[in-house]
Amino acid sequence: MLKKFRLALAASALVLSASVAMAGSHKVVDEIKFLIPGGAGGGWDGTARGTGEALTKSGIVGSASYENMSGGGGGKAIANLIETKNFGTLMVNSTPIVIRSLQKVFPQSFRDLTPIAGTIGDYGAMVVGKNSEIKDFAGLIDAYKMDSTKVAIGGGSVAGGMDHLVAALVMKNAGADPGKVKYIPYDAGGKAMAGLLSGEIKALATGFGEAIALARQGEVKILCVTAMKRLAASPDTPTCDEAGSKGTSFVNWRGFFAAPGLPDDKKAMYINALTKMYGTPEWAAVRDRMGWVEIFNPGDDFVKFLEQQEKDIGGLMKELGFL
Amino acid sequence: MIEGIIVGLSTALTLTNLVFVVIGCLAGTFIGMLPGLGPMSAIALMIPIAASLDPSTGIILMAAVYYGAIFGGSTSSILINAPGVASTVATSFDGYPMARKGMAGKALAIAAYSSFSGGVIAAIFLLVAAPYLASVSLSFQSTDYFALMVLGLTAVAAFAGKGEMLKALLMTVVGLMLSTVGTDQTQGIPRFTLGLIDLIDGISFLLLVMATFALSEALIAILKPTSDASRKEEMEASANLGSMKLSNDEVKEMVPVIGRSSFLGFLIGVLPGAGATIASFLAYGTEQRIAGPVKGKEFGKGSIRGLAAPETANNAAATGSFVPLLTLGIPGSGTTAIMLGALIGYGIQPGPRLYIDQPEVFWSVIVSMWIGNIILLVLNLPLIPYIARVLAIPSRFLLPLILFFSLIGVYFVSFNTFDIQLMVLFGFIAVMLRFLDFPMAPMILGFILGGMMEENLRRALLINNDSWSFLWERPLTFSILVIAALCLFVPVVLPYVQRIRKGAKITGE
Numbered sequence: 001m002l003k004k005f006r007l008a009l010a011a012s013a014l015v016l017s018a019s020v021a022m023a024g025s026h027k028v029v030d031e032i033k034f035l036i037p038g039g040a041g042g043g044w045d046g047t048a049r050g051t052g053e054a055l056t057k058s059g060i061v062g063s064a065s066y067e068n069m070s071g072g073g074g075g076k077a078i079a080n081l082i083e084t085k086n087f088g089t090l091m092v093n094s095t096p097i098v099i100r101s102l103q104k105v106f107p108q109s110f111r112d113l114t115p116i117a118g119t120i121g122d123y124g125a126m127v128v129g130k131n132s133e134i135k136d137f138a139g140l141i142d143a144y145k146m147d148s149t150k151v152a153i154g155g156g157s158v159a160g161g162m163d164h165l166v167a168a169l170v171m172k173n174a175g176a177d178p179g180k181v182k183y184i185p186y187d188a189g190g191k192a193m194a195g196l197l198s199g200e201i202k203a204l205a206t207g208f209g210e211a212i213a214l215a216r217q218g219e220v221k222i223l224c225v226t227a228m229k230r231l232a233a234s235p236d237t238p239t240c241d242e243a244g245s246k247g248t249s250f251v252n253w254r255g256f257f258a259a260p261g262l263p264d265d266k267k268a269m270y271i272n273a274l275t276k277m278y279g280t281p282e283w284a285a286v287r288d289r290m291g292w293v294e295i296f297n298p299g300d301d302f303v304k305f306l307e308q309q310e311k312d313i314g315g316l317m318k319e320l321g322f323l
Numbered sequence: 324m325i326e327g328i329i330v331g332l333s334t335a336l337t338l339t340n341l342v343f344v345v346i347g348c349l350a351g352t353f354i355g356m357l358p359g360l361g362p363m364s365a366i367a368l369m370i371p372i373a374a375s376l377d378p379s380t381g382i383i384l385m386a387a388v389y390y391g392a393i394f395g396g397s398t399s400s401i402l403i404n405a406p407g408v409a410s411t412v413a414t415s416f417d418g419y420p421m422a423r424k425g426m427a428g429k430a431l432a433i434a435a436y437s438s439f440s441g442g443v444i445a446a447i448f449l450l451v452a453a454p455y456l457a458s459v460s461l462s463f464q465s466t467d468y469f470a471l472m473v474l475g476l477t478a479v480a481a482f483a484g485k486g487e488m489l490k491a492l493l494m495t496v497v498g499l500m501l502s503t504v505g506t507d508q509t510q511g512i513p514r515f516t517l518g519l520i521d522l523i524d525g526i527s528f529l530l531l532v533m534a535t536f537a538l539s540e541a542l543i544a545i546l547k548p549t550s551d552a553s554r555k556e557e558m559e560a561s562a563n564l565g566s567m568k569l570s571n572d573e574v575k576e577m578v579p580v581i582g583r584s585s586f587l588g589f590l591i592g593v594l595p596g597a598g599a600t601i602a603s604f605l606a607y608g609t610e611q612r613i614a615g616p617v618k619g620k621e622f623g624k625g626s627i628r629g630l631a632a633p634e635t636a637n638n639a640a641a642t643g644s645f646v647p648l649l650t651l652g653i654p655g656s657g658t659t660a661i662m663l664g665a666l667i668g669y670g671i672q673p674g675p676r677l678y679i680d681q682p683e684v685f686w687s688v689i690v691s692m693w694i695g696n697i698i699l700l701v702l703n704l705p706l707i708p709y710i711a712r713v714l715a716i717p718s719r720f721l722l723p724l725i726l727f728f729s730l731i732g733v734y735f736v737s738f739n740t741f742d743i744q745l746m747v748l749f750g751f752i753a754v755m756l757r758f759l760d761f762p763m764a765p766m767i768l769g770f771i772l773g774g775m776m777e778e779n780l781r782r783a784l785l786i787n788n789d790s791w792s793f794l795w796e797r798p799l800t801f802s803i804l805v806i807a808a809l810c811l812f813v814p815v816v817l818p819y820v821q822r823i824r825k826g827a828k829i830t831g832e
Binding site: 067068072075076106183185186188190193194214218219290 | 461463655674741778782786
């Protein structure tokens with residue numbers, strides 16, 4: 001009763017976009033409740049509400065509701081999902097679930113949940129200003145090897161957070177000491193970009209999506225991107241792998257998780273709904289509006305991917321002394 | 324430029340657009356009034372609607388919602404001492420005392436005129452100077468931001484009236500301390516969380532300000548029952564609530580304040596990451612100093628200057644924050660980050676080439692700012708007498724409503740019951756402190772600036788390999804720090820200097 005009341009309040013207060021779409025013939029799921037581990041307006045919130053909007057408007061899902069549950073760097077929502085075992089709930093999450101469970105911010109990990117799919121994502125990128133004396137990736141490595149204390153590398157996360165790890169990973173695979181990265185944290189990617197343009201940092205580790213627009217306008221130069229293949233959005237940008245950081249592959253994903261012990265038929269149903277969503281114009285509209293990059297990675301592949309990412313990041317964090 | 328304005332006007336001034344401006348202003352004002360929902364949430368809520376419109380209509384709708392929400396936030400600051408967003412905290416310092424004196428209508432009118440002027444004047448600056456200022460905004464480094472926050476802290480002197488400097492300083496320190504609770508923004512390590520998972524993300528600004536301002540205010544009103552005489556006075560005052568009349572003298576007092584605060588606010592707004600909150604505090608502190616010893620004493624007790632300055636500055640800064648957004652594509656605040664997302668959704672990429680490649684977008688943004696501000700003023704002025712009548716609600720109904728809305732507002736942001744418990748605890752402590760005459764405003768000032776100050780200082784130290792020399796070696800940082808020192812010490816030293824001079828004169832004779 002209390003919970004229902006709470007949900008009703010939430011619905012009335014936040015003017016949710018929970019639209020009851022016309023029940024089309026291709027409806028896969030009746031209703032989904034999205035659990036958002038952060039407050040309204042953040043990245044997780046946008047991912048859940050945007051996905052929910054595409055699913056309901058296209059008629060794949062009958063109706064969607066949303067519950068924000070912030071606290072403990074996302075740990076509160078994870079604990080809640082495990083505790084309630086509500087099979088009608090999908091929780092949104094992203095790369096930090098791997099990093100924070102390694103850091104023991106919360107005691108659980110993705111293994112305590114049922115991973116459904118990674119849906120969208122962004123590759124990492126190493127960026128310098130347009131007037132930088134560093135012209136290419138080799139130049140960055142040379143300067144770094146010469147004196148890493150003179151190559152301040154900024155990023156939009158805390159020390160030991162995602163952008164720091166990207167910078168360290170790139171350096172490690174290029175044969176340099178990842179522990180020597182002089183990492184300068186900013187509280188948001190936009191501010192880190194302003195820091196790069198102000199000249200207080202020499203290079204920036206950030207999301208490719210956050211850098212590409214300014215790179216197209218000639219304000220910054222992307223030295224390399226952490227994908228294994230060149231990206232269609234910028235075919236002239238080398239991958240870190242080919243630029244000399246062998247095997248560097250990192251994707252900052254966002255995706256969905258269900259309660260532990262989810263029956264296989266329900267899991268297949270959620271994956272089916274998401275798979276169908278990619279072909280709809282409603283999804284295309286949301287995706288373009290939010291500037292998302294599709295990286296669909298469902299079911300067992302998603303689990304394998306998470307295991308690999310945990311291994312890579314965990315090893316790196318140990319090497320850097322964060323664990 | 325004239326050509327550009329005409330292009331902008333012709334795209335902006337269609338019937339559909341005007342309808343959406345009106346809708347946006349009303350929706351924004353209403354959303355902004357609710358504690359916890361500020362301009363950022365208002366725009367975020369509008370994005371799905373705006374996305375289905377054509378770009379110029381969408382941008383105009385968002386501008387209208389934006390200014391509407393800022394004005395709405397000022398309304399709740401003035402009427403019930405509940406600033407829902409950080410940038411309207413300074414508005415409550417003098418706006419709320421004015422409303423308490425039965426001049427709610429006047430206070431709202433001053434807020435409306437000041438916001439309007441700040442927005443419109445700053446949009447002119449934006450028009451003329453945006454391309455040149457882009458490079459200025461980028462010359463600011465972490466060390467300079469740190470110095471700027473120190474300068475912002477000197478505004479605490481404005482609350483040090485009636486010999487309470489020590490209490491004001493103490494409360495500032497409490498605010499600085501509270502800002503360190505939660506995960507360290509540099510190293511990612513939890514501090515002072517008492518092992519509580521709910522404190523890992525720190526104490527939210529909204530929670531603290533609602534507890535110490537709105538909640539404690541309502542509780543004090545309950546604990547201090549008004550005598551019949553003062554009740555009668557209040558009734559008489561409330562008859563005047565809706566009056567918006569400003570005397571000529573008051574207008575004369577406001578005009579220079581608005582001029583200075585527009586300029587200051589715009590400049591601060593141009594810096595990515597500084598924003599409207601700092602601008603409002605700096606304008607408040609500056610005007611208090613300029614006002615001189617007599618007028619300056621009125622600050623905090625319902626000064627017209629003290630209300631006009633932050634209201635002008637926060638709107639001017641909000642406009643100024645469009646400089647890095649439009650000319651560089653860098654969002655300096657949460658609100659502009661959402662705006663950037665919306666612009667990109669339309670296939671518009673802000674950046675140095677926007678001005679050249681798509682001048683009509685640039686102009687229509689600026690023109691929509693003007694239209695948004697004008698329509699907001701036209702819509703809200705006639706509504707002010709009715710909004711002000713909120714205070715005529717008998718306190719046995721109004722106080723529970725304030726308690727309800729401030730608690731709900733905090734809950735709806737985090738959906739965490741712990742926040743409510745923490746809020747009640749803070750509210751209780753705040754009531755006790757206020758009975759002992761400790762001011763709450765310096766604490767909020769310390770809390771807001773503390774986080775940013777620490778973050779920038781530590782970043783500066785990291786970049787400079789733990790050397791503090793940047794404080795005096797970097798000219799910009801050093802200059803700002805010198806100004807801050809002057810702000811603090813000149814008012815203290817000046818009376819002595821004057822006394823000595825007088826003494827010298829006498830002996831000279």
